[in-house]
Amino acid sequence: MKTMTFRTRRTIVAWLQAALLLGLPFIRVHGESALRFDVPSLKLYFFGSVLWISEAYFFLLVFLFFFIGIMLFTVLYGRFWCGWACPQTVLSDFSTALERLASGFKTPRLVRLGLSQALLASFSIIVAASLIWYFVSPYDMLADITDNTLGTWTFGSWLFFSVLIYLDLAFVRRKFCATVCPYARFQSAFFDDKTLTIAFDRARAEECQDCWACVRSCPAGIDIRDGLQVECINCAECIDACGRQFEGKTNAPLIGYFRGSGSSVQTGARVRVVGLSIALAFIAVLFAHQIYVRVPMDFWVFRDEPQSFRKTDDAGSIMNAYSMIVENRSLNPGVFQLSISGVKDAKLVVFSNPFLLPPDTSIKMKAYVFVKRKNLTYRATQLRFILENVESREIRIEQEAPFIYQEQTEQGREI
Ligand code: SF4
Ligand code: SF4
Structure with a gap:
C-alpha cells in the first residue's frame, strides 16, 4: 500500500x-x-x-x-x-x-x-x-x-x-x-x-x-x-x-x-530531558494542587473610616460599620452565609443573610456589628468574619477586621 x-x-x-x-x-x-x-x-x-x-x-x-x-x-x-x-x-x-x-x-x-x-x-x-x-x-x-x-x-x-x-x-x-x-x-x-x-x-x-x-x-x-x-x-x-x-x-x-545525525540510533541518558521533565512535572503537580484547593469565592472586609464608635439604644451596645466586597468566582450561582466570631455575643446585621450571588459576579455590601460594652476588654478587638457557601460548608474563607470603641468624656471628647 x-x-x-x-x-x-x-x-x-x-x-x-x-x-x-x-x-x-x-x-x-x-x-x-x-x-x-x-x-x-x-x-x-x-x-x-x-x-x-x-x-x-x-x-x-x-x-x-x-x-x-x-x-x-x-x-x-x-x-x-x-x-x-x-x-x-x-x-x-x-x-x-x-x-x-x-x-x-x-x-x-x-x-x-x-x-x-x-x-x-x-x-x-x-x-x-x-x-x-x-x-x-x-x-x-x-x-x-x-x-x-x-x-x-x-x-x-x-x-x-x-x-x-x-x-x-x-x-x-x-x-x-x-x-x-x-x-x-x-x-x-x-x-x-x-x-x-x-x-x-x-x-x-x-x-x-x-x-x-x-x-x-x-x-x-x-x-x-x-x-x-x-x-x-x-x-x-x-x-x-x-x-x-x-x-x-x-x-x-x-x-x-x-x-541525531544520519540514520545511526543514539542511546544513553539525556540530562536536559531529565531535568526539564522533572521541572515540568513539578509545575504540573503544583498547578493541579492549586486547582484542587482553589476556593471559587473571595471576600474582603474594611472597617469604615473615619468612624467613631456609636452607642445604640440597645442597652449599651456599640456599633461598628464595615464595607465588604464579595466575589462569586464560579460559573454557578452561590448562596453564602456570613458570620462573625472573636467577641462574645457580637450581633451581625447585613441586608440579607444568607444571600444569593449570581455566577461570576462581585458585590459591595455593608455589614454592621453590635457588641455589648461589658464584653469589650480592649479598645480594639480583632473580629473574624467568616463567609461560607451554604451548599458546601467546607468552602469558607475567613477575614479579620478590628472592632474599635472609644469612651467619651462629659465634654464630648473621645479618649
Ligand atoms: S523542504 Fe526540507 S530542508 Fe526545506 S524547509 Fe522543508 S524540511 Fe527543511
Ligand atoms: S536523491 Fe534525494 S537527496 Fe539526492 S538530490 Fe535527489 S532528492 Fe535530493
Whole structure:
C-alpha cells in the first residue's frame, strides 16, 4: 500500500488545527466561552472555570508550564512544531493553496491576481476574527455586527490584525521563519545529539542521484544535504521529493526524520530531558494542587473610616460599620452565609443573610456589628468574619477586621 506523503499528513493536521482554533471560541461551558480572556473584566474563562486577575499566580504557573514544555518539546522533537503546528507555517500553507486556487481560473492574469489578493484579504479577516474571539465572545461579536453596534476597540483591533495578517501572508510568509522568528533562533541552543531532525542520511550519500528535487521542493530554498540550517521549517517537503526519486525501489529515501545525525540510533541518558521533565512535572503537580484547593469565592472586609464608635439604644451596645466586597468566582450561582466570631455575643446585621450571588459576579455590601460594652476588654478587638457557601460548608474563607470603641468624656471628647 502506498504510504501517505508528509504533505498530505500535514494538510490533515492543518485542517484539524483550523477546525479546533475556529471552533473552540464557539464552545460554551456553563454559558461562557470554553477558553477566552475577557479584557474588560480581566478574567480567564477556562473550560468551566473562571480565573480572576487577582489569582495571577495561576497565570504565572501556566506561563512557566508552557515555557518549560516548549523547551522540553524542542529538545525531544526539534523543529517539529515549526512544520506541523506553527500558525505562521499553517497560514502560509493555506495562502499558497488559495493562490493555487485562484491561478486555476481561466481569466486574464490581472484578474487572477486580483482574485488571489481578494481571497487572501478575506482569509486574513477570518483569521483576525478568530483571534479576537479569544478575547471577545464570538456570539456577542456576531450579534454586534448584525446590529451594527460593534465597539470601536473591537472593530479597531479586528481591522488592525486583518491588515497585519494580510501583509504577513501577502509579503512575508516563510521569510519570517528565517529572519524574525525568535523561536527559530533559540531552538538550536536546545538541540542535543538525539533531537529529532529532518536530515540527509550521510551514511548513504553515494546513493544520491544529484537530481536536486529536494532543493527545488524546499520552500525555504535550502539544500538539506548541507546539514541542519536555521532556515529549515521542518515541512518535510524534501522527504516527499526524495521519496518520489526512490519510488518502486526497495531503498528508503535519503532524507527523513532522524534522531541525531544520519540514520545511526543514539542511546544513553539525556540530562536536559531529565531535568526539564522533572521541572515540568513539578509545575504540573503544583498547578493541579492549586486547582484542587482553589476556593471559587473571595471576600474582603474594611472597617469604615473615619468612624467613631456609636452607642445604640440597645442597652449599651456599640456599633461598628464595615464595607465588604464579595466575589462569586464560579460559573454557578452561590448562596453564602456570613458570620462573625472573636467577641462574645457580637450581633451581625447585613441586608440579607444568607444571600444569593449570581455566577461570576462581585458585590459591595455593608455589614454592621453590635457588641455589648461589658464584653469589650480592649479598645480594639480583632473580629473574624467568616463567609461560607451554604451548599458546601467546607468552602469558607475567613477575614479579620478590628472592632474599635472609644469612651467619651462629659465634654464630648473621645479618649
Ligand atoms: S530542508 Fe526545506 S523542504 Fe526540507 S524540511 Fe527543511 S524547509 Fe522543508
Ligand atoms: S532528492 Fe534525494 S536523491 Fe535527489 S538530490 Fe535530493 S537527496 Fe539526492
